[in-house]
Amino acid sequence: KLRKMNAADRDEQELVVDTYRKALDI
DSSP, X not given: OHHHHHXXXXXXXXXXXXXXXXXXXX
16 A cells, blocks of 8 residues: 555656746756
8 A cells, every 4th residue: 555655645746847847847
């Protein structure tokens, strides 16, 4: 359960970083 949560958190973090990168790119 904890491992699955960690994976989800990592995916969410990657999504945030991607959005941040796109925002900076504009």
